[in-house]
Amino acid sequence: RKEVEQDPGPFNVPEGATVAFNCTYSNSASQSFFWYRQDCRKEPKLLMSVYSSGNEDGRFTAQLNRASQYISLLIRDSKLSDSATYLCVVNSNSGYSTLTFGKGTMLLVSP
Amino acid sequence: DTGVSQNPRHKITKRGQNVTFRCDPISEHNRLYWYRQTLGQGPEFLTYFQNEAQLEKSRLLSDRFSAERPKGSFSTLEIQRTEQGDSAMYLCASSLGQGFTEAFFGQGTRLTVV
Numbered sequence: 001r002k003e004v005e006q007d008p009g010p011f012n013v014p015e016g017a018t019v020a021f022n023c024t025y026s027n028s029a030s031q032s033f034f035w036y037r038q039d040c041r042k043e044p045k046l047l048m049s050v051y052s053s054g055n056e057d058g059r060f061t062a063q064l065n066r067a068s069q070y071i072s073l074l075i076r077d078s079k080l081s082d083s084a085t086y087l088c089v090v091n092s093n094s095g096y097s098t099l100t101f102g103k104g105t106m107l108l109v110s111p
Numbered sequence: 112d113t114g115v116s117q118n119p120r121h122k123i124t125k126r127g128q129n130v131t132f133r134c135d136p137i138s139e140h141n142r143l144y145w146y147r148q149t150l151g152q153g154p155e156f157l158t159y160f161q162n163e164a165q166l167e168k169s170r171l172l173s174d175r176f177s178a179e180r181p182k183g184s185f186s187t188l189e190i191q192r193t194e195q196g197d198s199a200m201y202l203c204a205s206s207l208g209q210g211f212t213e214a215f216f217g218q219g220t221r222l223t224v225v
Contacts, residue, residue, distance in 0.1 A: 043202060049213065099154075099156065103152055104153050
């Protein structure tokens with residue numbers, strides 16, 4: 001089983017739609033979780049951290065389910081500018097605070 | 112610009128040549144990471160420094176790859192005897208703190224081996 005798995009998509013949604021991505025991780029001892037956003041041919045940028053209690057930042061909501069070892073990202077009222085690849089990130093098995101990335105889920109928001 | 116800086120942005124080299132990339136992290140950040148990314152894949156971890164100490168190296172990092180961070184500031188990544196399979200985007204990131212915190216990425220160096 002890969003350390004971090006994501007559906008690669010693409011997810012094609014119209015503006016205003018709500019879309020959800022899931023991510024599963026293999027290491028039950030992982031402690032830190034993030035969603036990064038990566039635009040085409042650009043570097044990844046932090047979108048939000050994922051806390052055990054769940055957290056919300058405007059139109060974005062992240063949830064963590066430790067029992068099932070998955071993380072979710074919900075985007076409400078999608079905008080054209082949300083089109084990007086969303087990378088699920090967890091701290092790795094090594095324990096030295098390295099980040100392990102999923103392959104990413106591509107989102108395409110159309111007018 | 113006080114973000115992570117990488118040079119060069121693009122590098123084209125012939126197979127068998129050596130290349131060196133540089134990363135300047137955010138100035139107060141004690142942790143520095145190198146990743147490699149190919150088309151359609153997420154970034155793959157290569158190596159990690161805390162200050163000047165190289166604490167972790169991926170099994171992906173063959174003997175042809177070496178990284179240094181001599182004074183705990185900037186870092187270099189050298190690839191010797193480049194192969195076509197080394198063609199990728201090489202990303203550097205830095206972070207601050209003892210516990211796990213977010214990492215900030217540079218714009219990357221795109222390597223093409225011909």
